[in-house]
Amino acid sequence: MARPTSAADAAGLGKGRAIAFVLPAVTLIAVFLLFPALWTIYLGLTDYRLTGLAAADPQIVGADNYTGALTDPRFLSSLWLTVLYVGGSAVIGQAGLGFTLAWVLRTRQGPLRRTVEGVVLLAWILPSTVVGFLWFALLDRDDGTLNALLHTPGFAWLLDHPLLSIIVFNVWRGTAFSMMLYSAALENVPPSHLETARLAGASVPQQLRDVVLPLIRRHILTNLLLISLWTFNDFTPFVLTGGGPEGRSEILPVYVYRVALRDGQLGAGAAISFLILLINLVFALVYLRLLRGRRRQQKTAATATPPA
Amino acid sequence: MITLHALTKIFPGGVHALDDIHLTIADGEFFALLGPSGCGKTTLLRTIAGLETPTRGTVHIDDRNVTDLPPGQRDVAMVFQDYAIFPHMDVTANIAYPLRIKKIPRAERATKAAGVAARLSLTDLLHRRPAELSGGQQQRVALARAIACHPTAFLFDEPLSNLDARLRLEARTFLKRLQRELAVTTVFVTHDQAEALALADRIAVMSDGRMIQVATPAEIFHRPATTFVASFIGSTPMNLLPARATPAALHVAGATLPLPGPLHSGDNLTYGVRPEYMTLSPTERPDAFPGVISVLENLGTHTLVTLETPTGPHIQLVVPEGEEPPPGTPASATPRRALLYRDDTLLTTL
């Protein structure tokens, strides 16, 4: 059978050429990502502002920005909102709906499948500024399409359920990626494994638990890592609610925007960005722990095909 | 007992994967489905298992109409071509999986799994993961899992095709013995005629969703009903040669053979002779196929000789080892037993 992939240097690249292949990307990343990122992290240690006296002569304030943020009730509530937002819209919403769609569409072909996939993808690729208008039209208090459909005139979705609104919005916005990734992953689940479970009388949840999830662990991990990271840094809900009312939808990217751009406190903004990075790291470690042993199982899955 | 009545399966694309199949498989019978790739073997098996819904027709298992039952309620076990052993479960968990779904207590499951495993000499492997098993061992785990749930029927889809040649032979004997002992009705899909001949009580040869011939191995081997079956059966392919009838004789590839009975000269005749049923001689004879030896293939105790006839067709025959002339030698082959087909349907044995 096919040799172990990825481990082998099949194309005879060799270290030298491998470095040459990686170099352009690494250079670009070093210059336009690493360097500004480190600079930003440094800014986080100062009281730097875009204008005013602090712009002319920024002072090193050490961890003040960090302690400031961590003692700011708005930051903490914002953090909590973000955790809810990421958990609700990315982990449960996008990953859940994306998986369900991939699962349901798995056995279907033809125009229906193409239509559903096309519409879901469209929501993903539309420019975010445009998307804001679309959702206003949907959720507007007075003449919103949703209120018209549900016969609930005057119901202020964005004001009364701001967090829920942006969660649903983000599910709409980002499900496409998870759907595509899981569709691909499901294609790698041998149908015979599922059918074995069905023959044994397993229900759909049992099939998922016993057969599908163990086999696509690695894809689940990749997906969760990426969508959490993206959702953590997603600024789009700002166009819907502006963080309000009363900060009830002020997730961290919006908080950073307010601190860094509206209030001009770039130093504090940089510190919070770095805090977001650390929180993401924690998320990643949690995922790794939850999906622990994926390496071993992955290896197992890869070599499980019997020799020809 | 499995009874199929007027079973038809048309796939969305319009493919007639099964076309009006009528079949009864007796209790405890070892029944083989044989046919080329794409003829509908797997579809038939899957329809019995309930993994495909038939377009028309019914499936009965032990007098129970199961056509509309979901697979889990049909009480059959299937072994897939790729074994479908769950890579994340160890051998015990794999074998006990059907029992787990049936909500049998954990302790009892382990005991039962161990019992079945012992029977298949898997006891030492109970805690291994599938990745740590050889192909043959994996196959036995798949079998054990099928046995563990005590089904009324086994459905095997080419379970041996992934094994290497050596292991395959051993597994074949093993499977046969196991089925004898358990006496469970078994439907076995293969496209290897040798496997079907060696294992089955009866064989159905399929082509394009239809059953061409259903018979015992010996019958199938000796009296293949059509040239299709004839070409499919035998460890070396049967020579199928175009024949021409004159009022006096049968003319086949340069040989003049006696007529088996009255034949029309316009008939579309095919003369079939197995490589094993021919004798090679260095001299030319009128009732032998003349030609030049072109390729020799060692079959161990025998050699497969390819003879290029002046009229075109290649003829293959088996000669005992040591008796093969070198390539390039002129030689002739005399048929001992043969079959005559008219319009690809068996007319008579010769």
Add this chain to the structure above:
Amino acid sequence: MITLHALTKIFPGGVHALDDIHLTIADGEFFALLGPSGCGKTTLLRTIAGLETPTRGTVHIDDRNVTDLPPGQRDVAMVFQDYAIFPHMDVTANIAYPLRIKKIPRAERATKAAGVAARLSLTDLLHRRPAELSGGQQQRVALARAIACHPTAFLFDEPLSNLDARLRLEARTFLKRLQRELAVTTVFVTHDQAEALALADRIAVMSDGRMIQVATPAEIFHRPATTFVASFIGSTPMNLLPARATPAALHVAGATLPLPGPLHSGDNLTYGVRPEYMTLSPTERPDAFPGVISVLENLGTHTLVTLETPTGPHIQLVVPEGEEPPPGTPASATPRRALLYRDDTLLTTL
């Protein structure tokens, strides 16, 4: 000509995939590498191709030391077990790929590809994609691609193992004829002994990275050097029975056989006899193995009979069709030709 000198390959994990291999393959020879899974066949082939770097030893092709050359400069063509036909190119582009790398003009490439394709009856498929080809057709495309670059040697890694039983036989004959015509040195990896016997001029039987025996097919079949080789060769597995020598006779599974020469009673002896070289008789004889018929497997013109001997071992033998007693019958099997091994090494033929 390919010469391997002291070739050793140790994988990072410490696996000795090749262990001090010395071998010379003559010009135009069809050489088969035979052995169980994991014995190092693919590694050897890949080392010749330059896809693996040997830990020690050298590879010469036509007196040129190629040990340190990259694969592209060795002038060999390899057909991979999974064919490795590029799925995104049509048949023409696949066949012409080596020529494209050699920067041959597009028009010339197409002509050459068409020529090779014609030779392999692929002309009608030139514009198909691999996904639209059957397994047999894919294999021919892989061959055509290898032929198109006119190499000094072909390296084939189990090219037939993905084909179904029927196609495999046809492909075998075809391959043999092709190699004859092109007369290019060919190394052919297989774990199917029948394939090796049928095709090769010489066979190397490998085990654990070493060459156990290198010889012609007939030699390997009739005088397997060790019990390992014996067990590996033959379309039905050789019966290998523990034997005990007394000063007067050889005692094997209930039979008392004449001594081939002076033997020590303490020797670790194995008696090997092929199923084909035994005669079944209903009566008991002292020089025959007694037992009860347990399993019958139809081999077409013959039947494989398994005999359970009272002392334990199962003995298999082949009887002509129609002569097999029903299971349960007592019978005895008389060996006609046999081999005697001491410490698993061939002592003498009997």
Add this chain to the structure above:
Amino acid sequence: MIRHTVGRLTATLFIAVVLAFFTLPMLWLASAPFDDTPAITTTIPEFTLRNFAAILDNPYALGSIRNSLIQGGGAAALVVVLAALAAYALSRVRVPGRDALLYLLLLLSSVVTGTAAMVPIFELATRLDLIDTHLGVVLVVSGGLLPAAIFILKDFMDDTPTSYEESARVFGAGPLQILRHIVVPLVRPGLATIAVWALASVWGGFLFQFILLRDPAKAPGSVILYTLYTEGGAPKLDLIATFSLLYSLPVVAMYLFVSQRYGFRFHGGIKR
């Protein structure tokens, strides 16, 4: 059978609900541009094409879409090429700590795409003389997109069987040839995904494009969309609705083209 039917029915219902959920918000884009008096809500339009005439009068509208194409296409191309090269090398050659390093870069990319990195990036662009150039925008956004692109592409490359490459190698193909002839076509759906993703990311991006570019004739659509407001910040809906539609069309067209051509699915089209 009953269970089966119920299951099928539930699935169909689910699909219908999902379709509705995903299309409902898009209605505005279908109605407002054609409405004589577009509102921020969806209404049955009083049909007119006047808004299109109005947007064509805007001196920057059409040019900005071209600029978006240059910047988005440039970034997509750059990201795809560099990420493919890097992902391939990383997938095939062992580098200790490779996965952790990739993930670290991925995390850092989130810092750089945030508001706070504005000053460093602007200073950098000024020093490198990239202000007011398309190239500057392309380089800056590519830097932020590359880690995720490599992360995703590496997964694809890991999954392609190596025997194709070895086969090409035996025929004498060099690494770049192998990448071009074999690997790229095999992971084409992945590359297409990355390309569309990169394009869509750049397409909607505002802040960096705005601070890096000076000449409004170089501004992309996302920036021009922001100018269609009054001095008091009220949206000129006739222009915005129409421009939104025009501005979305290229992305949709690109998606349709890519999906037609390459399947636009992870792993799709690779027959193994």
Add this chain to the structure above:
Amino acid sequence: GTGGGSGESSVTLTIAANSIEGGKNAESAQWIKQWVIPEFEKSHPNVKVLFQGSGVDDEQYKTRIALDLKSRTGADVIDLDGIWVGEFAQAGYIKPLTEVGGATVEQWEGWAQIPQAVQGLGIFDGKKYGLPQGTDGRVLFYNKTLFQKAGLPATWQPASWRDIIDAGTRLKTAGVPTPIQLNAGTAMGEATTMQGLLPLLAGAGAEVYTGGKWTGAAQPLKDALGFYQQVYGGSGLGDPKLQQEAKGRDKSFAQFAEGKIGILAESDYFWRSVIEPQAGVAPMKNRDQAVGYAKIPAKEPGGGIRGQDFVSMSGGAVRVLNPFSKNPRLAWDLLAFMHSAAATKAQLAGQARISARTDVNDEVLTADPMLKYIADEVLPITAYRPGVAVYSQVSTALQEATAAVVAGRSPDQAATAYQSTLEGIVGGAANISG
């Protein structure tokens, strides 16, 4: 930015403004491109003038300009909101005009035409940093049709906050859905501060920043918040939800135009650009007949800042010189030219709008009684915001305080919370008065 010029003798000057053709502030962009540049190039044959338009959110424009100036690049003549002058000066991004433009600055004829108060827009720490372009004033707009329905006079001028509430109550009784629209909350942003809280604070007798100290939770603030409570605290006079919506301000405009709002506090921008009969975003065909305007009263007569009966707030843009300009003298010439009477008139292009120059105002504003009213009645009593960097944060804190009241908290609670936020922003209670 400051190009060295393409030929030996030719130099390039660049103008940056937050306006763009076909988009935001298009008239201003058009004026620069079609009048200023050709006219100036005519008189300066070796000078090429370029225009760098933006036309985006003020915050984003500010960011871009700040970044440019920080890296010592950028246009030669730059538009700034007057409120940014202080923070830009503190950051060293801009310098007093005389330092950049040289001695000729003081001799400019225009200074005499710009009222002292308006000049204040460009002044920081007593130094002139920019030339003001114009200003505005805030008043109460009211719908005469609705007033008539409620039996209120067609010419209405409240004398105290009480009068406003009374009118609102009458309107409510007459079935007007939203009698009073007083911007509140954070979603409205700076509109809340400028149209709402600061005029009220002024009406209660306090300024947000005086004598180096910020106004904390003192009585005037509590009074102002108390007025919010009267409007939004269950009286039904205002629509609290509207204040929270991200597009609430736009909707309030539309609602006023549709006759759903009785009284609305806004700047003259509302008159000029929102309900303007032809080109407004929420046009009212009968604006001149149906819409009245009144000065914002102090809490009680005489209770406003400086003992005034009426109050207002003003803002306005200025133009500054880039201190890093390669041709500062020439840039000053351009700047002065852009603020000449001819240029100013050309900019107005017949439209009525309050410019910085009295001579132009006298000539132009006769066309529009409303703007004349602002110039004559409102500007003399108006006040400006403090131009220091932390103002934007203070403004946000004020918006939050109003939001808290709208959401139902008491003015005292909101004021206390504001006080503690303010302490965090301005560096302790020492910088806070009251």
